Amino acid sequence: MxxxxxxxxxxxxxxxxxxxxxxxxxxxxxxxxxQVLGICSALxxxxxxxxxLVMGVALLFVCVGSNLFVSLLRNRxxxxxxxxxxxAIIATFVILFDQILKAFxxxxxxxxxxxxxxxxxxxxxxxxxxxxxLQNPPLLSMIDGVAxxxxxxxxxxxxxxxRELFGxxxxxxYKLLSESWYTPNQVxxxxxxxxxxxxxxxxxxxxxxxPDPEESK
Amino acid sequence: xxxxxxxxxxxxxxxxxxxxxxxxxxVFTKSFQEINEAAEKNRNIFTAVSLDYNPDASSEELMDIFxxxxxxxxxxxxxxxxxxxxxxxxxxxxxxxxxxAEELEGKKFADGIVAIFKETYSADLAKKELIETFKQNxxxxxxxxxxxxxxxxxxADDKTLAVALDFGGPGLWGPIKGILALEPxxxxxxxxxxYEQEETPGIGGEIVKDKFRNGFLxxxxxxxxxxxxxxxxxxxxxxxxxxxxxxxxxxxxxxKVADMLNxxxxxxxx
Numbered sequence: 001m002x003x004x005x006x007x008x009x010x011x012x013x014x015x016x017x018x019x020x021x022x023x024x025x026x027x028x029x030x031x032x033x034x035q036v037l038g039i040c041s042a043l044x045x046x047x048x049x050x051x052x053l054v055m056g057v058a059l060l061f062v063c064v065g066s067n068l069f070v071s072l073l074r075n076r077x078x079x080x081x082x083x084x085x086x087x088a089i090i091a092t093f094v095i096l097f098d099q100i101l102k103a104f105x106x107x108x109x110x111x112x113x114x115x116x117x118x119x120x121x122x123x124x125x126x127x128x129x130x131x132x133x134l135q136n137p138p139l140l141s142m143i144d145g146v147a148x149x150x151x152x153x154x155x156x157x158x159x160x161x162x163r164e165l166f167g168x169x170x171x172x173x174y175k176l177l178s179e180s181w182y183t184p185n186q187v188x189x190x191x192x193x194x195x196x197x198x199x200x201x202x203x204x205x206x207x208x209x210x211p212d213p214e215e216s217k
Numbered sequence: 218x219x220x221x222x223x224x225x226x227x228x229x230x231x232x233x234x235x236x237x238x239x240x241x242x243x244v245f246t247k248s249f250q251e252i253n254e255a256a257e258k259n260r261n262i263f264t265a266v267s268l269d270y271n272p273d274a275s276s277e278e279l280m281d282i283f284x285x286x287x288x289x290x291x292x293x294x295x296x297x298x299x300x301x302x303x304x305x306x307x308x309x310x311x312x313x314x315x316x317x318a319e320e321l322e323g324k325k326f327a328d329g330i331v332a333i334f335k336e337t338y339s340a341d342l343a344k345k346e347l348i349e350t351f352k353q354n355x356x357x358x359x360x361x362x363x364x365x366x367x368x369x370x371x372x373a374d375d376k377t378l379a380v381a382l383d384f385g386g387p388g389l390w391g392p393i394k395g396i397l398a399l400e401p402x403x404x405x406x407x408x409x410x411x412y413e414q415e416e417t418p419g420i421g422g423e424i425v426k427d428k429f430r431n432g433f434l435x436x437x438x439x440x441x442x443x444x445x446x447x448x449x450x451x452x453x454x455x456x457x458x459x460x461x462x463x464x465x466x467x468x469x470x471x472x473k474v475a476d477m478l479n480x481x482x483x484x485x486x487x
Contacts, residue, residue, distance in 0.1 A: 073231075076227065077227065078223060078224040078227055080224060081224055081227070081228055084228070085227075085228070085231055088231055088232065088235050089231075089235070091235070092235040092238055092239060095239055095242070096238070096239070096242050099239075099242050099243060099246045099250075100242070100246060102246065102250050102253070103246035103249035103250050103253070104249060106250075106253035106256070106257070106276065
């Protein structure tokens with residue numbers, strides 16, 4: 001995290017630094033494909049595209065909200081209890097989202113089951129609060145939250161899309177693969193399919209990104 | 218630099234702010250969540266009595282369908298009906314109390330209900346208020362009262378198509394709750410659903426699957442001699458009318474389901 005030691009003020013640099021932060025979070029250091037963090041939920045809820053999207057939105061919301069507040073309070077939070085404070089802030093946002101989902105989208109809430117609540121323990125959210133928001137100004141931290149949320153959401157959506165497509169032959173209710181020539185593969189819908197899909201996705205991601213310069217030294 | 222006092226104050230303030238926020242959200246969303254829960258139960262009642270409905274319907278729409286097609290009647294409502302009839306009839310309060318007691322004879326809580334009857338009737342109130350007071354007093358009777366709530370599914374002409382009722386009890390790992398639907402004869406099973414269970418996935422959890430639930434269709438809740446009760450067994454070659462095919466390897470769950478069903482079945486047959 002060499003670039004996080006820069007100036008704390010958000011002057012003219014903010015534009016360039018913001019874009020850099022976004023790229024870092026969503027692409028170069030993608031939480032799932034590169035850091036392989038938070039894959040518990042990524043494996044569990046990706047049997048359908050709609051579930052993946054809602055989960056992505058949930059993480060985006062929590063990540064942005066918690067990063068913002070952790071950053072706002074970063075100079076006032078006593079160092080000794082910073083982690084507990086972070087967890088409290090994260091938990092507040094998670095429960096907020098969970099309650100709203102239960103009240104207005106009960107069907108979706110039922111499908112996602114405990115996984116929305118489990119965002120509290122998602123290492124991405126905690127990791128960003130600890131590694132980024134504690135050292136950076138609020139706006140930049142929010143951008144980092146958006147970047148990681150998008151990075152997580154896009155990967156989840158991709159896995160969800162392919163698992164739903166090959167597992168059921170349809171996506172969001174639209175029949176894409178005709179049953180006349182394609183037999184839906186149940187394995188893709190069940191747990192092993194999640195591992196296979198995630199593995200293939202990480203492989204593609206790394207192939208496109210090229211070798212890690214630090215590792216090839 | 219920053220002392221213990223500061224740390225403790227900081228933690229207290231942060232904790233309070235978070236708690237207040239969450240309380241606010243909980244209060245704000247409570248009514249919506251309650252509607253959703255009620256709608257979820259209605260959904261199960263519809264499935265059990267095989268009423269066709271749009272599975273994507275919103276909670277409000279489900280409540281409407283419920284109002285249109287289902288009449289909710291608890292055993293307390295029945296007692297209130299008898300009460301109405303008695304207070305419209307002639308006779309001294311004591312005579313009415315005696316005939317009221319006769320009608321309730323043998324029922325659980327009968328003594329308590331009769332006491333409430335006497336107490337309510339001695340109050341000097343108009344008839345309508347009397348009925349309201351009686352209803353109110355009944356709720357103070359016992360936590361378990363009313364013991365039974367029936368959901369009568371009727372068509373546009375008010376013809377009964379099915380009767381559904383709640384059942385529930387302890388499962389192997391947690392509470393099981395569901396809806397049992399009977400044909401209008403009140404002896405033949407029309408459908409069953411489970412809307413809350415925490416049984417072992419793949420074993421006891423299979424009770425929510427169609428395969429197990431369909432095994433109930435057309436079964437009787439009494440045996441050949443008219444005695445109330447069902448049993449859930451596995452590996453039966455020649456099942457009797459009140460024997461249901463169970464889930465293999467889920468004996469504990471099946472036994473518990475049979476037990477909780479028998480509790481309500483006994484009440485129905487009575």
